[in-house]
Amino acid sequence: MRKIYYEVRELGEAKAILRNMCPPLKVETIPVRQALGRVTAEEILANRSVPHYIAAAYDGYAVDALVTYGASEGHPLELTNYRVVSTGDALEFRETCVIPLEDVVDSGGKKLIFKAFAEGTNVRQVGEDIIKGDLVVPARHWLEPMDIALLLAAGVYEVPVLKKPLVLLIPTGDEVRSPEEVLKEGEIPETNSVFIVNELKDYFDFIVLPPVPNNVDALRSVIDSYYNDVDIIATIAGSSYGERDVTANLLMGQGSDPDLQQQLYVHGINIKPGKPTILASYREKPFIGFPGFPVSTWVVAKFVLDSLVESYYGLLPQCWQQGKALSGRKIPSEGGSIEFVRGVVGAASSQKGLVFMPLNRGAGAMSSVVRANAVLTIPANSEGFTEGSELELLMRYVGWPLLVASDDIALKFLLSDLRKMGVFLNYVFTGSSTALELLRKNLAAAAGAHLLCPDGSYNTCMAPANAIKVPFVKREQGFMVQRGNPKGIKSVEDLERSDVVFVNRDRGSGTRILLDYLLQQKGLEPDHIKGYDHEEFSHLRVGMCVASGLADVGLGIKFAADVLGLDFVPVAEEEYDLFFLSEYSNLADTISDFIKSKQFRARLSNMGGYRLVE
Template sequence: MTTNHYRRKIYLEDKPRLEAKNEMIKHFRPKREVEWLESTNSIGRVLAEPVFAKSSMPHYHASAMDGIAVVAEQTYSAHEQNPIQLKRNEDFIYVDTGNQVPSPFDAVIMIEHVEELNEETVEIIEPASPWQHIRPIGEDIVQEEMLFPQGHIIRPVDIGVLLASRTLTIPVIKKPFVTIIPTGNELMDPGDDIAPGKLIEFNGTVIANYISEWGGAPQLNAIVKDEPEQIKATLLKASEQSDIVVINAGSSAGSKDYTVHMIEELGEVFTHGVATRPGKPVIIGKINETIIIGIPGYSVSAYLALEWFVRPLICEFLQVSEPKRLMLKVKLGRRIVGTMGAEDFIRMNIGFVAGEFIANPLSRAAGVTMSLVRADGLLVIPPTSLGYEQGEYAEVELLKPLEEIKNSIVFIGSHDLTIDLLSSEMKKRNRSSSVMSSHVGSLAGMMAIKKGEAHVAGIHLLDPESKTYNKTYIQRFLADKEVVLYPFLKRKQGWLLSKGNPLEIKTLADIRNKEAHFVNRQKGAGTRILFDMLLRESEMSVEEIIGYEREMFSHLGVAAEVKGDQHAVGLGIYPAAKSMGLDFIPVSDEHYDLLMTKDFYESEQGRCLIEVIQSVGFIEKVEGIGGYMIEKNPEPIYFNSKCEG
């Protein structure tokens, strides 16, 4: 075990996030430089100075019509009873739209109102008023007028007025140069061969992309090992070359977390630890007048900390305001516990069900990047709050467009691989509609329908007595709810086994006898109910099963575990075994059905869902996987429907 003299300096504060930010901003001495860019190449850039028009637009009196240019005064007596004849190049000239109207002409008559008598003469029967149908000099842009103030961010239309006024180069603020330093002995490049104990470095790339998006110029350093001297040398060099330095991981207080000590040796540390969950192990310091931000290794913490501390620096550098996200009032589907004395940032799924926005928390683990990928919103629990009760309302920051959330089908319940295909097919058919699925098991899915939190639940609940699926459960648990059970498919459940079945398992008894490591599913999952029934039927107890308490949340989760352990076995569906290259021994055919609110089933989206399910393309895709049989045009079963005969 590595120990060293840095070990004893461990400390981690719980500094309020905004206090840490304001302190950081006070220390920030941006060295802004002005860069002159071609206007055509300036989209998204920030003006360093106000910009004034170099030329008027139009820069001459321009005809706004096809017609003739005249001297208005000479036309005043024209009348139907008193036509006036005009001589070409003396009394008038022909002009097309955009042509110059030269002095002394001061009005344009539309060609439709001109009688052309011959090549040289025209006749008019209406007077022209001075300056009619003329775009005067500077109608759009007047030379020397301020087009944009300092700080303006260039949009496509702005390039139009820049070019039109012949303002061909503009001064913009040079992008802040941000060096990103990934550190860690366990890190390897994405293309390298992977090995246990090694993790792919991906935070750096994500950070670089965020920094670009916010207007910075990121440079991703090579991976640096957890060696104090290497980290020190890299930090020093980066601080000399960069406007901001982001160092990823090593920001906690473990034995190899050298970052804070290195910054202290080279400069100054303002903050080590902010009062947030996740995201606590943040370091803010300074080397050579350059701000150094140490952000946590776990991806969710890393990206949140980046937004809290690095984005404000970039905005400060560019002198633009920080963009704010839309807030949305949501009803909470579950109780959410906060951390006293710290802000909690909870990634939330939001569904629009029965006219209300219902939000449920995703995984709170700081290492679960998918929780951020899947999140529709972010719930921030202030440090003084213990959290929220189920059913309470709260404001969440939206991470996705409201439209998208409003059009999502909230799918909850048991996990089946076909749901992903369904989601993709739905999006193909109606791009504004997407399926937002969360895997909580059949029973919890049914409860979500009961509570009005979801549109559709995938369930496969076997009643051990009647040996039927789903119906008895709905009768028992959803006595008052108008719901529809749509028979979706039959699928094969069976033993998931390492390739070649090294333990030679064929039955439940073999699992006990061969001391296999069983990988179980969470409580309420249909597959767990099936396994428990199998145990009861064999008169075995849970204590006889090694690993009974080890719970996974999906078939693929179980399959992945089995794949990683020669002694493991799980119960799951055939396609999970197939996609992981496992052996499979069928145990039962089960019904996996879709439970929907009646409202949803009868809605436009509901109809579309059924259409996709019954489409030849979808059926072929699903049955092509193997282990599936989709119900063809089944009769939906209505429960508790008040209008039913």
């Protein structure tokens, strides 16, 4: 009996071979407006803050919040110094809140308010969505419509993306004709190339040639004429092994170059339909032989070539799907309207499964859409969910481990670099104490923290005893002040001065705990610090408050001060560590090895105020 297939493989084996056939990565820089559906080659940083000015977040009356203090139902106050603003209008100096139109009552020509409003109410601060210098999207990220919108808003107009591999696609066969021709008996319309191009155009570019006759030398001549211009060579039909199977004959050594027989890796996959598939190398370039039957080609394109796409781009795009996860924290809702809460879901402990962490819920926070891989729908009659509640979600990319961590730009760069290695984590930033608490409850796979403990060590007082510790970085903490340090701030005692306005980090953050420790050491009272209750959720946001003049000083890392062009007064060096549940020991080892690599050391050396934990 004639031997039809010479290197038959199981599907998993064939896909593994195809992954190893991946062509070298190429990068191109293209306009952001043309980048929809492309994959980032590197992380992209913001060139400007969003918003880039202090703006009204509501239609109403812009006032200094101080004039509202004391207003109540029994003691209304008259507004005398105000400015009518619309959503998006720039606010002027000392306009620190916006009172909604519906909260002001016209009475006898007077405008009355019946409650006080805190500073920042209905105000969008500079960089509320994203701050200049911060990461907008990481490497190996499929760019979607909101990504494009946020990049443009952040002043990014060109983006480095992975260049689509160029495929030379060659239909073969004496009987194959263009489908637009009037066909005779025995002539076959060539439609496989139409399907392949439309099915795979998001991942590859194509040069499609007219059908080549069943002649090995003719096929070789065509391939050689395009060889230097393409990344992958593919033929359609002729993939069995008979007199008319020109692709198989080419690769099995017939014609003028018999040495090519050594390049045949797969000649037949144990699937149905689609068995007569070829995977080979032609002069060191990937070679794919598609079967001739249309449905066989469909199977190969759908269920075999995905391994090549994943190998080149690092990941496959995933569709949204319904699923369940536990809530990692309390998610309150005012009720009355259906609410769509964006968030991050990822794998925690095997006991807990998937865990959902909500993101910024503001209507103007484009970054919450960019960073979300899950959406929670809260019914109009619901008051929300408690921590640990089982949630019904729309989600994707859910198999990646969940990292909860204190905000850190070096960590963002690390996670972006890991994506280039095929290591993906879903992450959300919280305070250090919250991150370690979630890890202790098995509601995360990993945590990042810089929590100062009473004994002066870092993280030991809250890190789970059985967690795997991966030392990460040492970083300088200090006072971020405006250029030239106009208020002459040199020490923590200066924060009590009446002419100094401070901006704080959020409760539970390592930076907030460090500040309270320094105050306690000096016997200083938080109540004596103007702005102590003004909380921001990242170092860059604290720095932006200083840069915009909302505050004179804030405690944060040197790198944030450098990015924002601020002066920096060193206060302490702290340790930032990563912790992993024991079941993620392999992931911990992989990340630990990369942190110690020359590649990451070189990156860190260019970041002011950072060094590795030795």
